[in-house]
Amino acid sequence: MNCERSADVLIIGGGPAGASAAAVLAERGHRVTVLEKSHHPRFHIGESLLPANLPLFERLGIEAEVRAVGLPKWGVEFHSPSHGHAQSFRFADSLRKDQPHAYEVRRSELDTLLIRRAAALGASVLEGCRAREVEFLSDGVRVQAECESGERLAFRAPYLIDASGRDTFLGSRLGTKRRNRHHNSSAMYAHFAGAWRHEDPRRTGDIGIFWFEHGWFWYIPLADGATSVGAVVWPYYMKARTRPLPDYFLETLALCPPLAERLRGARLASAVEATGNYAYGCGRSHGERYLLTGDAYTFIDPVFSSGVLFAMKTGCAAAETLDECLRAPARRARAFRRFDRLSRHGPRAFSWYIYRMTRPAMRQLFMEPRNPLRMREALLSLLAGDIYGETPIWGPLRAFRTLYYVMSVLTARRTLEAMRLRRAALDAASIEPGTVR
Ligand SMILES: Cc1cc2nc3c(=O)[nH]c(=O)nc-3n(C[C@H](O)[C@H](O)[C@H](O)COP(=O)(O)OP(=O)(O)OC[C@H]3O[C@@H](n4cnc5c(N)ncnc54)[C@H](O)[C@@H]3O)c2cc1C
Numbered sequence: 029m030n031c032e033r034s035a036d037v038l039i040i041g042g043g044p045a046g047a048s049a050a051a052v053l054a055e056r057g058h059r060v061t062v063l064e065k066s067h068h069p070r071f072h073i074g075e076s077l078l079p080a081n082l083p084l085f086e087r088l089g090i091e092a093e094v095r096a097v098g099l100p101k102w103g104v105e106f107h108s109p110s111h112g113h114a115q116s117f118r119f120a121d122s123l124r125k126d127q128p129h130a131y132e133v134r135r136s137e138l139d140t141l142l143i144r145r146a147a148a149l150g151a152s153v154l155e156g157c158r159a160r161e162v163e164f165l166s167d168g169v170r171v172q173a174e175c176e177s178g179e180r181l182a183f184r185a186p187y188l189i190d191a192s193g194r195d196t197f198l199g200s201r202l203g204t205k206r207r208n209r210h211h212n213s214s215a216m217y218a219h220f221a222g223a224w225r226h227e228d229p230r231r232t233g234d235i236g237i238f239w240f241e242h243g244w245f246w247y248i249p250l251a252d253g254a255t256s257v258g259a260v261v262w263p264y265y266m267k268a269r270t271r272p273l274p275d276y277f278l279e280t281l282a283l284c285p286p287l288a289e290r291l292r293g294a295r296l297a298s299a300v301e302a303t304g305n306y307a308y309g310c311g312r313s314h315g316e317r318y319l320l321t322g323d324a325y326t327f328i329d330p331v332f333s334s335g336v337l338f339a340m341k342t343g344c345a346a347a348e349t350l351d352e353c354l355r356a357p358a359r360r361a362r363a364f365r366r367f368d369r370l371s372r373h374g375p376r377a378f379s380w381y382i383y384r385m386t387r388p389a390m391r392q393l394f395m396e397p398r399n400p401l402r403m404r405e406a407l408l409s410l411l412a413g414d415i416y417g418e419t420p421i422w423g424p425l426r427a428f429r430t431l432y433y434v435m436s437v438l439t440a441r442r443t444l445e446a447m448r449l450r451r452a453a454l455d456a457a458s459i460e461p462g463t464v465r
Contacts, residue, residue, distance in 0.1 A: 031182075035061040035152070037350050038171055038185040040159040040198075043072065044336050045322030046191030047142035048343030050151035051088050056351045060151045061183060063173050065158035068143050069136035073217055073303070075256050076101065076235045076248050076333040077138075079119050079127035080413030084340045093141050098131025099251040101233040104411055107286050108239050110388075111395040114286075116234070122408035124419050130333075130412070132233050132248050132256075138336075157181065159197060162188065169317050186317065187350050191343060193323040194303075199310035208307035210383050211328055212454055213243060214266040215306070216277045217258030219298040224290040225249060235333065239391070240284045244331060247290060254297055257281065260330065262453040266304065274300040313371040314364050319346040326375050329382045337413045338374045345370050370416075377415045380429070386450050388442045389435035393428065401427040 037053050039046045042064030053060040077098070085091040103118040120128035147153045156176040163170040168186040175181065190198040199205035226232045236247035243261035250256060259280045269276045277300045282288050309326035313319065322339030349367040353360045384390045397404040406424030414421065436443045 032170070032184050033061070033181065035059045035183060035185040036354055037061075037187045037189060037347075038169065038183050039063070039189045039191055040171070041191035041193055041195075041322075041324065042068065042143045042146075042153060042155070043139055043191060043193050043322065043339065044142055045193070045324065045339035045343035045346075046189065047139065047146045048084065048088065048340045049189050049191060049321060049347040050146035050153070051142070051149050052344050052347035053351065054146060054150040056347070058351065058354060060146075061185070062143070062146065062151055062153045063157045063159045063171070063183075064143070064153065064155045067155045068140040070139070072135035072139060073215075073256075073258070073301070074135055074330065074333075074335050075250065076132055076246070077130040078333055078337050078411075078413030079122075079130045080416070081130060081337050081340065082127060084337075084344065087344070088142070088145055090141050090145050094131060094133065094138065097137040097141070097251060098133045099233040099249060100229075101130045101132050101235060102128060102230050103234045105231075105234050105236045106239075106394055107236065107284075108391055108395050109241075109284075110391065113395075114236075115395045115397065116231075117397075117408055117411060119408060119412045121405060122412050122414065123402065123405045123421060123424075124409060124412075124414055127412060127414070129233075132235070132250055134250055134252070134254075154181075159192070162198065162201065164315075164317055187353065188318040189321055189343075189346050189350070190318060190324040191321045191339075194306070194327065196308070196310065196324050198318060198320060199308075199324065202315075204311040205308055206311065208309055208328060209454070210379070211307040212263055213260050213307065213329060214263050214302065214304050215258050215260045215330075216266075216273065216280065216300060216302045217246075217256065218274075218277065218296055218300040219250075219254045219256055220291060220294040221254055221297040223247075223249075223255035223257070223294040224292075236287075236290075237331065238284050238287045239385075242280075242283070244385075245281070245284055245287050246330070247287060255294070257287075257291070263304075264453055266302070273302055309375070313368045319349060319364075319367060320371070321346045325371055328375055328379055331382060331385065332378050332411060332413075334374065334378055334413060341374065341416060342367075342371055374415065377410065381410070384432070387436065387446045388439045389432050392435060392439075393432060403428045403431070 036058040039062045161172040169188040238245040242265040248256040321342040352363045402424045406421040409421045
């Protein structure tokens with residue numbers, strides 16, 4: 029074992045959360061080390077971004093590079109089997125008119141841009157280096173890591189940021205990670221070549237969301253002509269699989285005729301992959317010497333494409349928090365509380381909608397959106413990820429929720445049936461006793 033290396037902040041994980049945190053900290057002159065177990069570029073699922081990502085790209089100085097690899101995404105299209113039409117939402121129609129688009133990206137490209145930017149700003153990035161153990165000291169943390177060569181390294185720093193994604197490095201070790209008892213799903217996904225494209229350039233990059241009996245599908249066109257397609261299904265549906273994953277995936281796609289139509293003539297261009305029960309949260313966003321960011325803190329469901337936004341936002345916020353703590357240690361408690369509020373805000377803003385997505389009233393409001401009290405515009409602002417700033421979305425969204433409850437009463441029989449089915453689907457996932465609210 030070599031002697032201990034020191035840093036001001038140690039970051040475990042070089043995805044969007046870790047790289048954003050590293051870039052901001054390095055820019056502010058701190059010594060920051062990122063441990064990343066794999067090597068960029070590496071595959072990652074999660075290719076659809078939100079307009080609210082763009083100011084973060086600008087802030088990190090990579091807006092032009094992201095534009096060069098991304099396909100502009102001007103909106104979202106929802107397809108429901110019980111409605112005879114698709115419903116298209118344009119980001120330009122949201123309350124804020126100056127962020128009309130986002131991007132669809134290959135994550136291997138986006139994540140490489142982010143981590144290289146952090147390195148260019150002065151962060152020390154060690155790829156192929158996996159954090160193994162952590163020890164909390166009175167004045168910081170000590171982390172033991174292992175390189176691919178087998179070499180073991182030790183690091184010491186006053187602060188640690190966990191940005192290890194779904195590996196949940198700290199949440200798993202500290203026992204604070206819990207399954208989400210309100211939601212649970214699994215996903216199968218792959219890339220296709222030769223899939224259908226919208227001819228209108230203002231719609232080519234739209235993400236398509238297709239609901240079906242066992243969950244929903246995403247359809248994400250990418251800039252290089254490939255299309256990412258995934259099925260997000262209730263766990264019982266995955267458990268029922270008896271055939272090889274690629275066969276099961278293709279059979280599942282065939283259950284949704286409008287999606288199957290888009291894939292007629294297309295061919296699989298990647299392996300089919302799957303991710304199991306993936307809604308969870310950690311009980312705490314921070315401890316005395318650490319902060320959790322991105323998926324290392326919580327993950328609910330990708331239906332609103334919010335994961336990369338949360339990761340980058342909490343990554344930047346963690347960096348600002350620790351910048352403040354390193355400069356003025358007495359302010360730590362207040363800075364950590366502010367970080368905690370921001371960490372909870374994102375998942376909370378979206379979870380109410382995610383938990384009710386299967387209810388008839390919610391489907392109706394999405395498929396036949398109306399704009400009294402600017403409800404439709406506010407819903408679009410939410411879909412754009414515009415939840416952290418000054419845009420006045422909360423009043424109209426309260427009106428939307430009230431309307432939802434009124435419509436649920438009017439469709440009480442169908443609502444109760446949808447709730448019963450959802451409950452049964454969650455029970456089938458054998459929820460653990462410790463759960464997240
Ligand atoms: C099926 C599915 C579809 C999704 N679709 C979307 C979407 O369309 N849009 C969207 O915005 N989000 C989507 N997401 C969510 C999105 O992928 C994540 O929220 C996002 O990647 C989180 O970023 P992160 O930096 O927190 O974690 P990650 O991107 O997972 O990065 C974590 C990094 O930590 C590294 N690491 C882990 N453990 C260690 C260790 N011990 N030592 C060193 N390094 C380690 C990993 O190698 C990885 O590079 C989707 C998620 C799923 C499951």
